[in-house]
Amino acid sequence: MSPPYSAIIWATFHNVGKAVTLPRYDFTGRKAVITGGANGIGATITERLRAAGATVIIWDRSGASSSGEKDMIAADVSDPQSVDTAARVTLEQHGHIDILINNAGLAGPTVPVESYDPADWQRILAVNLTGPFLVSRALIPALAQSRCGRIVNIASLAGKEGTPNAAAYSSSKAGLLALTKALGKELAGRGILVNAVAPAAVHTGLLDQMSAEHVATMVGKSPMGRLGEPEEVAELVLWLCSDACSFNTGAVFDLSGGRATY
Numbered sequence: 001m002s003p004p005y006s007a008i009i010w011a012t013f014h015n016v017g018k019a020v021t022l023p024r025y026d027f028t029g030r031k032a033v034i035t036g037g038a039n040g041i042g043a044t045i046t047e048r049l050r051a052a053g054a055t056v057i058i059w060d061r062s063g064a065s066s067s068g069e070k071d072m073i074a075a076d077v078s079d080p081q082s083v084d085t086a087a088r089v090t091l092e093q094h095g096h097i098d099i100l101i102n103n104a105g106l107a108g109p110t111v112p113v114e115s116y117d118p119a120d121w122q123r124i125l126a127v128n129l130t131g132p133f134l135v136s137r138a139l140i141p142a143l144a145q146s147r148c149g150r151i152v153n154i155a156s157l158a159g160k161e162g163t164p165n166a167a168a169y170s171s172s173k174a175g176l177l178a179l180t181k182a183l184g185k186e187l188a189g190r191g192i193l194v195n196a197v198a199p200a201a202v203h204t205g206l207l208d209q210m211s212a213e214h215v216a217t218m219v220g221k222s223p224m225g226r227l228g229e230p231e232e233v234a235e236l237v238l239w240l241c242s243d244a245c246s247f248n249t250g251a252v253f254d255l256s257g258g259r260a261t262y
Helices: 005-016 040-051 080-094 118-144 167-190 205-209 212-220 230-241
Strands: 031-035 055-060 072-074 099-102 149-154 192-199 251-255
Touching: 031 040, 031 118, 040 055, 040 099, 040 230, 055 080, 072 080, 080 118, 099 118, 099 230, 118 149, 118 167, 118 192, 149 167, 149 230, 167 192, 167 251, 192 230, 230 251
Parallel strands: 031 055, 031 099, 055 072, 099 149, 149 192, 192 251
Antiparallel strands: none
């Protein structure tokens, strides 16, 4: 059994020698869709939003039958028909949506471009870039009816830096950052704030798709000398979803342990 959230936070920040007082948010009555919310960063964001009173609907390829999760809808974010069906079912069951978190993603193989399988390239871009486009497209009309519409895209520092031997992942996340900026401008007059979080390497199962050498290289680039934790990503996401965030849209928030210097 994993340690409680507060224990994880303390373990993460114990090196600064003080406990952390976390901000409190009230999302009572608000409803959020999160793609890929059953595992990793998505599961932690789901936990935190629910603890703050939100109803969270997870869109996942496996559907509810695999986990017993009651608020889970089967959806393949790379398939337009699947996304449109999931949006229809979500609104039929829950009435409205206030928050969208585009979190589903794939890392893909870590190999040079000349060895990269074009099918893998297409698959990574389909999930990481086309997916957020399709999901946002399907839910924007509902988000525009909310008084507090929010879209948060989980991107990556790889989208800014370009990671060698991870061209598909880097390219997909760079595209997601551009989509964030475009949508931020496009939707600013419709009451929807659109922002992105760009973490460096985070301690999740996604790293299992990468070679140990690749992960070690990413950790070595961090001045803090460690991976990020899902809880740290979730805290930033909650602020972006909250009323406290009111004048940020089309923005990218780095979460890099000092690695980003631009």
